[in-house]
Amino acid sequence: MSPRDLLLALAVVTVWGVNFVAIKWGVGEVPPLLLTALRFACAAVPAVFFIRRPEVGFGILVAYGFAIGVLQFGLLFAAIKLGMPAGLSSLVMQLQAFFTIGLAVAFLGERPGPFQLVGAVVAFVGIGAIGLERLEGAALLPLLLTVAAALFWGIGNIITKKAGRIDMLSFVVWSSLVPPIPLFVASLLFEGPGALPRALGEITWLGGGALLFISYGATLFGYGAWSLLLSRYPANVVAPFTLLVPIAGIGSAALLLGETISVVEIAGSLLVFAGLMFNVFGGRLWRALPRPARKA
Template sequence: MPLRDVLLALVVVTIWGINFTVIKLSVTELPPILAAALRFLFAAVPAVFFVPRPKASWTLVVGYGLLMGFALYALLNMSIYLGMPASLSSVVLQVQAIFTILLAFAFLGERPRKLQLVGSAVAFAGIAVIGLARSEGAALFPFLLTIAAAFAWGGANIVSKKAGATNMVAFTVWGNLVAPLPLLLLSLVLDGPQAVLTALSHPTWEVAGIIAFLAYPTTLFGFAVWSGLLQRHPAASVAPFTLLVPVAGMASGMLVLGERVAAIDIAGGVLILFGLALIVMRFPKRA
């Protein structure tokens, strides 16, 4: 990859890491599901008026929006709201790579490589370490919500893969348009109309800045640049950069939020990252 694209990849994964800290800030200022709804509303509008409709079927576009926008961020926002550290969630959510492999095998018939199976086992061992450390307290439920969010992300990856050769920027923007309404309805059910109305009728500059960061640099810019990198370079060259997302996530969580991660969580996180490294690793075949 040329230096320009390497720097772009580094910028994107840094933004995606900081995203977890900003989500934590958003759920302290707004009801958690409403924060996700506003994120995708502004990520879709007004961009949807300038981006042509994707050539993929509407079933796939809606499926992607429900999985990536609605399910993933409803679960992730709620898990962080209920106490999942932003820094740790940036690590745990990366098990979406494992769910993607399993779902690709189940629905697309893609057989994983042996090294991917080994990496999945190592990463799941890391999940088990973190899960056991939280099994006796209320912190287990937010942790399980994060795992469920990772599963939703894996499902969204399968849907986007089934979309085939389509404009992924258009696919993402129009998929974003699907998420705000069901997220808003869920927020009305969980938080109540009064809480939603109060939050919407008293906006602040802090809230506006938080939602703008989540909608534009993180969602629109990040996915647009990432799609371009995947189009110009082999996935094996681009995918390993995602291993840096937890690095940025943990650093921003500690620096901005003052979070402290327990030693057992760090041990589990190291296992997860090592397993993910094995999953994306490829060795050249001998002649």
């Protein structure tokens, strides 16, 4: 990878990590379902007028938009609003890798390798440790919502696999047309008819900046640059950079929000990260080990 593209990859994962801090700022001023609706409305318009529609069926586009926009991000924004730490949520969301593996086994007939299975076990032991630390209902609910959000991210990944080779930026932009209406309806039902005018009247530069960052930085720049990198390099070269997202998320949350997590949560987080590392690099390291020479 060229130095320029290496910097671009690092910029993308940093933006995706800081995005969790922006969500925390955003839900502090705008109700979570409404913020999610505004995020996708901004991501779709005006980009849809300049980006060609992806060559996928309408059903695939709607299914992806609903799974990712309404369910994944709706649950994630609600979890952070209810108290899920931004940094910890950036790590827990990476469980999507293991949910994707399990769903691919169930629906696509794929077979996971031993390193993927071991990585999944280690990661979920880490989540169990974090869950035990947050057993009180008020603390456990946001964690469970975040795990559910990761599950729907995995479902979105399976839908993407069914779509085949596509321009991911185009796919994300056009699927962003799906979530706003159901999310606006959900906001009306659960957050009240006054949520939108109140948010528009009281939002500060911090909340507005967070919305712009979430919509244009994390979505359009992030997926646009990521698609560019995937067009230049094999997926196995680009994909491991996503391991840096929780590092950027936890670091930026500590720096910008002053977040701290308990010793048990740190231990659980290390197990989750170790499971992710084992999933991505375990097979490669095993194949790279020297083998004893066979005797003639």
